[in-house]
Amino acid sequence: MALSGGTTDRGSHSMDKSITLPPDEIFRNLENAKMFAIDIGGSLTKLAYYSTVQHKVAKVRSFDHSAKETDGDLLYEISVQEEITARLHFIKFENAYIETCLDFIKDHLVNTETKVIKATGGGAYKFKDLVEKKLKLKVDKEDEMTCLIKGCNFVLKNIPHEAFVYAKHADSEFRFQNTHPDIFPYLLINIGSGVSIVKVEAEDKFERIGGSSIGGGTFWGLGALLTKTKRFDELLQLASKGQHTNVDMLVKDIYGGAYGSLGLTGNLIASSFGKSATTDKEFSKEDMAKSLLHMISNDIGQLACLYAKLHNLTRVYFGGFFIRGHPVTMHTITYSINFFTKGEVQALFLRHEGYLGAIGAFLKGAEEDSKLLRPNKVLLLSH
Amino acid sequence: MALSGGTTDRGSHSMDKSITLPPDEIFRNLENAKMFAIDIGGSLTKLAYYSTVQHKVAKVRSFDHSAKETDGDLLYEISVQEEITARLHFIKFENAYIETCLDFIKDHLVNTETKVIKATGGGAYKFKDLVEKKLKLKVDKEDEMTCLIKGCNFVLKNIPHEAFVYAKHADSEFRFQNTHPDIFPYLLINIGSGVSIVKVEAEDKFERIGGSSIGGGTFWGLGALLTKTKRFDELLQLASKGQHTNVDMLVKDIYGGAYGSLGLTGNLIASSFGKSATTDKEFSKEDMAKSLLHMISNDIGQLACLYAKLHNLTRVYFGGFFIRGHPVTMHTITYSINFFTKGEVQALFLRHEGYLGAIGAFLKGAEEDSKLLRPNKVLLLSH
Numbered sequence: 001m002a003l004s005g006g007t008t009d010r011g012s013h014s015m016d017k018s019i020t021l022p023p024d025e026i027f028r029n030l031e032n033a034k035m036f037a038i039d040i041g042g043s044l045t046k047l048a049y050y051s052t053v054q055h056k057v058a059k060v061r062s063f064d065h066s067a068k069e070t071d072g073d074l075l076y077e078i079s080v081q082e083e084i085t086a087r088l089h090f091i092k093f094e095n096a097y098i099e100t101c102l103d104f105i106k107d108h109l110v111n112t113e114t115k116v117i118k119a120t121g122g123g124a125y126k127f128k129d130l131v132e133k134k135l136k137l138k139v140d141k142e143d144e145m146t147c148l149i150k151g152c153n154f155v156l157k158n159i160p161h162e163a164f165v166y167a168k169h170a171d172s173e174f175r176f177q178n179t180h181p182d183i184f185p186y187l188l189i190n191i192g193s194g195v196s197i198v199k200v201e202a203e204d205k206f207e208r209i210g211g212s213s214i215g216g217g218t219f220w221g222l223g224a225l226l227t228k229t230k231r232f233d234e235l236l237q238l239a240s241k242g243q244h245t246n247v248d249m250l251v252k253d254i255y256g257g258a259y260g261s262l263g264l265t266g267n268l269i270a271s272s273f274g275k276s277a278t279t280d281k282e283f284s285k286e287d288m289a290k291s292l293l294h295m296i297s298n299d300i301g302q303l304a305c306l307y308a309k310l311h312n313l314t315r316v317y318f319g320g321f322f323i324r325g326h327p328v329t330m331h332t333i334t335y336s337i338n339f340f341t342k343g344e345v346q347a348l349f350l351r352h353e354g355y356l357g358a359i360g361a362f363l364k365g366a367e368e369d370s371k372l373l374r375p376n377k378v379l380l381l382s383h
Numbered sequence: 384m385a386l387s388g389g390t391t392d393r394g395s396h397s398m399d400k401s402i403t404l405p406p407d408e409i410f411r412n413l414e415n416a417k418m419f420a421i422d423i424g425g426s427l428t429k430l431a432y433y434s435t436v437q438h439k440v441a442k443v444r445s446f447d448h449s450a451k452e453t454d455g456d457l458l459y460e461i462s463v464q465e466e467i468t469a470r471l472h473f474i475k476f477e478n479a480y481i482e483t484c485l486d487f488i489k490d491h492l493v494n495t496e497t498k499v500i501k502a503t504g505g506g507a508y509k510f511k512d513l514v515e516k517k518l519k520l521k522v523d524k525e526d527e528m529t530c531l532i533k534g535c536n537f538v539l540k541n542i543p544h545e546a547f548v549y550a551k552h553a554d555s556e557f558r559f560q561n562t563h564p565d566i567f568p569y570l571l572i573n574i575g576s577g578v579s580i581v582k583v584e585a586e587d588k589f590e591r592i593g594g595s596s597i598g599g600g601t602f603w604g605l606g607a608l609l610t611k612t613k614r615f616d617e618l619l620q621l622a623s624k625g626q627h628t629n630v631d632m633l634v635k636d637i638y639g640g641a642y643g644s645l646g647l648t649g650n651l652i653a654s655s656f657g658k659s660a661t662t663d664k665e666f667s668k669e670d671m672a673k674s675l676l677h678m679i680s681n682d683i684g685q686l687a688c689l690y691a692k693l694h695n696l697t698r699v700y701f702g703g704f705f706i707r708g709h710p711v712t713m714h715t716i717t718y719s720i721n722f723f724t725k726g727e728v729q730a731l732f733l734r735h736e737g738y739l740g741a742i743g744a745f746l747k748g749a750e751e752d753s754k755l756l757r758p759n760k761v762l763l764l765s766h
Contacts, residue, residue: 042637042654043661096661122637143644193632193654208645210723213652214597214682217632221659225671226608230660249576249600254425254505261526262591269596271425271576276604277613278426278479288608299597299682306689340593 009233012097019352021050021086022158026370028086036109037365038101038131039147039357040123042193043217044321045093045101048358049109050366053085088362090355092321098127102134116140118365120147120357140365147360148190149198149206152319154363155352156183163317163348166330173327177348186315189304190356191322193217197307210307212300216322219296226292227285235289236326242290247283249274269294290328297329301336301347308337308345316347321354392616395480402735404433404469405541409753411469419492420748421484421514422530422740423506425576426600427704428476428484431741432492433749436468471745473738475704481510485517499523501748503530503740523748530743531573532581532589535702537746538735539566546700546731549713556710560731569698572687573739574705576600580690593690595683599705602679609675610668618672619709625673630666632657652677673711680712684719684730691720691728699730704737 008015021027027050036049063075093101105117117135119128120142128139155162161176188198194217197210216232223235245267251259252266253275264270272295276283304316316337323329330349337347352359391398404410410433419432446458476484488500500518502511503525511522538545544559568584577600580593599615606618628650634642635649636658647653655678659666687699699720706712713732720730735742 126639217654217657221656271600273604274600
């Protein structure tokens with residue numbers, strides 16, 4: 001999850017801040033079941049699992065003091081009630097540690113009632129046999145795009161402050177959005193290993209209209225090759241300390257200043273890594289990581305704009321685990337979009353950015369369970 | 384120039400195939416002048432210079448044999464005429480060798496009549512003092528976009544077989560286009576150190592509608608960092624021998640096959656360099672160079688499509704020295720454009736791809752000289 005305090009990192013996997021599920025009926029029926037879903041992507045396996053929390057809540061009611069018989073004592077009625085809150089928890093694992101993920105599921109989430117595991121992402125196909133063998137459950141595959149959009153629609157409509165705008169120089173860096181029933185249409189740019197660009201027009205009307213191979217996997221892969229740093233979060237840290245201007249060719253490096261008649265300021269990047277071929281000096285890891293981050297973020301920002309313009313969309317949400325609340329990334333993407341669309345298109349980030357697919361797969365399972373418990377309704381089992 | 388046999392490489396600079404100038408009046412007046420122009424970009428300095436070639440041409444005319452007086456001897460009239468052809472020659476220099484370029488100009492092109500040197504590109508500003516000092520000429524700066532488009536319009540209208548389509552699996556790999564008076568509108572994607580995207584609607588009506596920092600300088604710079612190979616042409620050679628599938632994450636690496644419902648075949652690149660972070664093995668220079676070439680070419684191809692679609696353009700020409708007739712690059716860009724636009728937009732390459740600006744600056748000079756020699760016309764000197 002994007003913001004500080006939300007992630008607990010244990011090397012091979014990290015836990016992110018859980019969400020309170022809305023008090024919808026489908027979540028109440030799950031009380032005693034262990035419900036979970038996985039989304040196995042190109043690089044990361046995301047797990048969403050349900051649990052209930054019981055709390056004792058003290059409710060205080062004060063009495064009307066107007067009756068003159070009282071002698072000044074305060075009168076309250078205190079009652080203690082048990083409330084059950086349903087929560088959805090999140091952990092992500094690097095695919096190299098997928099067995100650790102499956103061990104966790106086996107040890108903590110599977111019980112004798114569990115028969116299937118909801119799985120989405122390419123890995124639901126690629127790792128089907130491994131998962132079924134290890135967990136002794138049937139893998140119930142759900143379409144990646146369907147789960148992605150289902151999850152995205154859900155968080156936008158139900159989770160307060162899920163979406164936010166990033167404004168680097170404003171009083172408040174993060175401007176959280178309230179939930180809104182009227183979320184359509186919008187563009188979702190999901191930046192996982194690669195990028196998927198999805199136009200969403202209604203709850204069940206969406207289309208993957210484009211994509212790009214320059215995504216999170218590229219930052220991770222090229223970053224690892226250039227800096228010998230293999231951890232994604234360490235690459236982001238390096239980038240935050242770098243000076244990209246040592247590595248990139250700027251407009252002023254070509255013109256000696258701005259290219260005024262075109263409105264290109266001197267500090268704009270003309271060519272990413274443009275200085276790297278014609279000099280013998282070594283570049284620092286920080287500088288190269290920063291250039292790489294700018295290069296990828298700017299490219300994604302531009303593609304986002306062009307697709308938004310082509311399809312007359314004014315809201316763009318960013319999902320996937322590329323962004324991770326990194327200020328440089330969010331600023332670059334936001335600036336890019338404001339620049340290219342002259343402020344007509346708004347860039348919004350999501351706190352549970354990379355868990356949208358897992359949330360969607362979980363919801364699919366919850367809906368089906370809910371139908372199963374009402375024998376008079378038609379059973380709809382997904383394949 | 385793109386195709387084999389046209390380039391003579393001497394390390395710091397290379398000569399490319401000259402063109403015959405059309406017999407327009409403005410070129411005839413230049414007969415005794417040394418006319419040349421330079422385009423100094425972010426990485427390369429391009430020089431176009433004019434010269435005349437005198438050839439003796441034998442013309443043979445045969446007589447009518449029908450008169451019965453002849454006794455069987457063949458009768459021909461042979462006359463020898465002198466023809467003067469005006470040609471435009473091209474050399475490019477890496478900016479590190481700009482002084483070599485200026486020496487060439489000083490030794491071969493400047494004469495006592497030369498007062499100014501036509502220069503375009505950012506370097507016309509950045510290197511103005513160096514050029515003026517070395518050549519003892521005034522630098523006459525011309526706008527980069529203006530020269531680019533002027534040069535492009537000129538070659539499309541006047542130079543036969545300048546533009547061509549690349550068809551990898553066809554009988555004829557290169558399909559050359561004839562000159563056409565009706566060339567507008569079109570989209571020019573100029574891939575130099577960075578990328579400029581220009582919509583051209585008429586001779587003097589064009590607009591730079593976009594650009595990208597992921598261009599030739601990125602291929603050169605990132606390629607140099609990854610492979611320790613510093614020569615651009617060597618990087619292209621490495622790429623032609625590489626297997627990008629070792630380095631890139633394909634759809635089948637995520638799904639175990641195709642993502643059928645979305646029409647994404649298993650061999651599509653899902654994430655460029657997506658395999659590089661999660662493995663300890665070393666990648667070959669060839670494989671990394673190939674991945675890089677695909678990454679950049681695909682990105683440019685996609686941007687080209689999106690801009691073409693946004694502006695209802697069906698012809699896209701590629702300029703700049705990124706392509707250099709490399710089959711992988713041309714195929715990737717062509718395939719990309721066919722794929723994204725379902726064949727509606729055509730990708731065309733140019734034999735003098737990187738010299739468009741120099742040609743345009745030269746033409747500016749030729750037009751002005753032509754006006755200078757006609758005292759009754761208004762003098763228009765550019766600044």
